[in-house]
Amino acid sequence: GYGDVEAVRIADGRDAFVAACDAALTLSRTNGWLAAVDARLAGESWDLTQCAMSNLIDEAVQRSSHVYPVVSPIGADGDRPQSYDVMVVGAGFAGAIMAERLARDAGKRVLVVDKRPHVAGNAYDRLDDAGILIHQYGPHIFHTNSADIFEYLSQFTEWRGYEHRVLAAVGDRLVPMPINRTTVNSLYHLDLRTEEEAAAFLASRAEPVDIVRTSEDVVISAVGRELYETFFQGYTRKQWGMDPSELDKSVTSRVPTRTNTDDRYFTDTYQAMPRDGFTHMFERMLDH
Numbered sequence: 001g002y003g004d005v006e007a008v009r010i011a012d013g014r015d016a017f018v019a020a021c022d023a024a025l026t027l028s029r030t031n032g033w034l035a036a037v038d039a040r041l042a043g044e045s046w047d048l049t050q051c052a053m054s055n056l057i058d059e060a061v062q063r064s065s066h067v068y069p070v071v072s073p074i075g076a077d078g079d080r081p082q083s084y085d086v087m088v089v090g091a092g093f094a095g096a097i098m099a100e101r102l103a104r105d106a107g108k109r110v111l112v113v114d115k116r117p118h119v120a121g122n123a124y125d126r127l128d129d130a131g132i133l134i135h136q137y138g139p140h141i142f143h144t145n146s147a148d149i150f151e152y153l154s155q156f157t158e159w160r161g162y163e164h165r166v167l168a169a170v171g172d173r174l175v176p177m178p179i180n181r182t183t184v185n186s187l188y189h190l191d192l193r194t195e196e197e198a199a200a201f202l203a204s205r206a207e208p209v210d211i212v213r214t215s216e217d218v219v220i221s222a223v224g225r226e227l228y229e230t231f232f233q234g235y236t237r238k239q240w241g242m243d244p245s246e247l248d249k250s251v252t253s254r255v256p257t258r259t260n261t262d263d264r265y266f267t268d269t270y271q272a273m274p275r276d277g278f279t280h281m282f283e284r285m286l287d288h
């Protein structure tokens with residue numbers, strides 16, 4: 001490992017640290033250890049280390065977690081049936097909807113279990129200490145083109161109309177993300193007026209990639225290296241701890257590049273937030 005490289009000292013206290021520094025200062029500059037360190041560092045980054053540490057922590061937490069029964073109807077601890085027709089594992093969108101359909105439409109007795117102590121899966125939200133509704137596992141914005149899905153969920157929640165818009169800070173400018181014509185005009189001090197002009201400009205920046213395999217390939221072949229580095233590379237490394245060249249093409253394929261001036265993050269017909277939160281919507285779904 002890294003600790004085996006000659007120049008690396010690992011110290012576990014103040015005195016050991018001082019001794020390690022002294023020893024490091026006596027190292028010759030010529031006996032080859034520097035090349036070994038450079039080679040080692042070239043293959044490492046803080047992002048990768050952080051990602052590996054985070055995975056280890058997740059695995060440790062996972063090993064000590066329990067299955068908490070979440071029973072429908074919620075909170076009916078006292079009069080739980082003694083037996084069930086179906087057990088659904090996972091109280092996220094998939095499990096909770098399956099349970100609701102089986103119970104309400106097919107009259108089954110359903111037990112929903114989840115290893116986490118709450119319903120709603122990754123869409124779980126809760127009030128924090130300041131009374132603010134937060135999304136514990138990352139922000140969730142409901143969007144769909146399906147009238148059926150929207151109508152179905154509307155049985156369990158009122159909605160607050162919401163269209164997500166994102167501005168990215170580039171230098172001293174705030175520009176729309178996903179990239180659209182406004183973004184391009186602002187960054188390159190242009191006045192592109194039509195979709196055709198914007199498409200031609202992006203095509204002039206794009207770099208041909210023979211076979212599109214990675215997330216880096218997708219973006220570079222569509223908008224070129226400069227926009228890739230400005231909007232995707234750093235963000236992806238920070239957010240996911242990986243370089244886009246290590247990610248499958250499907251990851252950045254989800255983010256469109258637009259030649260119009262639509263600055264909404266999603267373009268679906270139905271975009272909204274459950275008025276009282278996702279968790280409340282799930283609780284109502286499971287309360288039958």
Ligand SMILES: Cc1cc2nc3c(=O)[nH]c(=O)nc-3n(C[C@H](O)[C@H](O)[C@H](O)COP(=O)(O)OP(=O)(O)OC[C@H]3O[C@@H](n4cnc5c(N)ncnc54)[C@H](O)[C@@H]3O)c2cc1C
Nearest residue numbers: 090091092093094095114115116121122123138139140141
């Ligand atoms: C950061 C982030 C942002 C997102 N943003 C959006 C968004 O804006 N809009 C959108 O529509 N979607 C978004 N998504 C996707 C959305 O979270 C998922 O599509 C949705 O939650 C999938 O539901 P699911 O039921 O399949 O899985 P999950 O929500 O993951 O639910 C699965 C449940 O099963 C439980 N479980 C798993 N294994 C076991 C086991 N062995 N025993 C017991 N329980 C188990 C888990 O604890 C979990 O509660 C986002 C996802 C993330 C991570």
